[in-house]
Amino acid sequence: QSALTQPASVSGSPGQSITISCTGTSSDVGSYNLVSWYQQHPGKAPKLIIYEVSKRPSGVSNRFSGSKSGNTASLTISGLQAEDEADYYCCSYAGSSTFAYVFGTGTKVTVL
Amino acid sequence: EVQLVESGGGLVQPGGSLRLSCEASKFTFSSYWMSWVRQAPGKGLEWVANIKQDGSEKYYVDSVKGRFTISRDNAKNSLYLQMNSLRAEDTAVYYCARDRRYCSGGSCYPYYFDYWGQGTPVTVSS
Numbered sequence: 001q002s003a004l005t006q007p008a009s010v011s012g013s014p015g016q017s018i019t020i021s022c023t024g025t026s027s028d029v030g031s032y033n034l035v036s037w038y039q040q041h042p043g044k045a046p047k048l049i050i051y052e053v054s055k056r057p058s059g060v061s062n063r064f065s066g067s068k069s070g071n072t073a074s075l076t077i078s079g080l081q082a083e084d085e086a087d088y089y090c091c092s093y094a095g096s097s098t099f100a101y102v103f104g105t106g107t108k109v110t111v112l
Numbered sequence: 113e114v115q116l117v118e119s120g121g122g123l124v125q126p127g128g129s130l131r132l133s134c135e136a137s138k139f140t141f142s143s144y145w146m147s148w149v150r151q152a153p154g155k156g157l158e159w160v161a162n163i164k165q166d167g168s169e170k171y172y173v174d175s176v177k178g179r180f181t182i183s184r185d186n187a188k189n190s191l192y193l194q195m196n197s198l199r200a201e202d203t204a205v206y207y208c209a210r211d212r213r214y215c216s217g218g219s220c221y222p223y224y225f226d227y228w229g230q231g232t233p234v235t236v237s238s
Binding site for chain 2: 001003032034036038040045046047048051052057089091093094098099100101102103104105106
């Protein structure tokens, strides 16, 4: 169960849009629409922001959106705000009847 | 609002044991899968183990199989992680999380974690 691959860091100016990629394999991300995304501020617990590739839980800003193409899922943050500066992790069903989860390597988002 | 409160973390020597607890409230604990997820210092998230509502199914990441045991007591609304033969690489903050399932065609799959506790730190060092 190898970790999904994310860029180590992404940055943008306030108001801009940024996209974070999450690359897996045909066994996990590519086979199931069971990708979720989590936001984690320093010293805090992770918070669910996207599930099932593109669905937003109640209360999560519509500036967060998700998509998937092949083995790569993506999280887009539009209208970047200072409060969006945090670490972001993707997560997927690991597949192959493991009934396990696999997380991404994590991406540090910096608001310039 | 759903609450998950972990406890039991601390400093332990390599080869030692520790039992983590997670007390749940404000939801029907017995109706949900539950998971433990850990985060080593300065590192990313790693799913560790999960357990079905009635405890009849348990799954583990390969690195802890045979050393860690997940369990639950629905009467006490509590989740546990018994950690034995601890190694330095088990040093992390351990979070409990409510684990949602996606069910289709008679099978249910890992879906997402919708609520997390604040975490309890575990340090394995001599």
